Amino acid sequence: MFIGYVPSTGRFKDSVETNANGEIIADQCMATNVPGVFAAGDTRQKRFRQITTAVSDGTIAALSALEYISA
Ligand SMILES: Cc1cc2nc3c(=O)[nH]c(=O)nc-3n(C[C@H](O)[C@H](O)[C@H](O)COP(=O)(O)OP(=O)(O)OC[C@H]3O[C@@H](n4cnc5c(N)ncnc54)[C@H](O)[C@@H]3O)c2cc1C
Known part of the structure; x- marks a missing residue:
């Protein structure tokens, strides 16, 4: 099993x-289709x-989120 x-x-x-399959679709910056929402792992x-x-995903998502908040 x-x-x-x-x-x-x-x-x-x-x-x-x-x-x-219920997997979240995110781009290479871990961004989803909703601005400010990121998915990793x-x-x-x-x-x-x-x-x-x-x-690796987690690092990219965190930096992308920081960039989003800063902007
Ligand atoms: C049987 C098996 C063997 C594997 N062997 C290997 C291996 O030998 N080497 C390797 O590199 N990878 C292996 N993997 C893959 C590896 O375990 C995963 O790729 C990795 O753990 C993914 O990390 P993650 O943080 O994305 O998810 P996870 O490690 O699944 O962490 C997600 C966390 O979120 C928590 N969570 C879920 N829902 C909620 C909620 N609503 N609120 C709060 N917390 C929540 C969960 O309890 C969990 O702790 C294996 C996977 C499986 C299933």
Whole structure:
């Protein structure tokens, strides 16, 4: 049995764009279709899910959020 790849994004499906698997769609800056809302890690649509990619996403999302707030 293998568990762990179903994202817990149900509460966001009416707020931000998700795909058929419930993964949040975000661009390379981790920005969603809603200005000021960012997604990172396994919660978003992407090809590879590893700790390193999640940490990278987190850094990018945090810097993008900082940039958004500063602007
Ligand atoms: C079985 C399995 C084996 C894996 N093995 C490896 C491996 O060997 N090497 C590797 O690099 N990667 C591995 N991965 C992938 C790796 O675990 C993930 O890519 C990584 O943990 C994603 O980090 P994340 O922070 O995005 O999500 P998560 O680590 O899932 O963290 C999300 C956190 O949010 C919390 N949360 C959820 N909903 C809420 C809420 N409403 N309010 C507050 N908190 C909430 C959860 O409890 C959780 O602590 C494995 C994954 C699985 C499932």
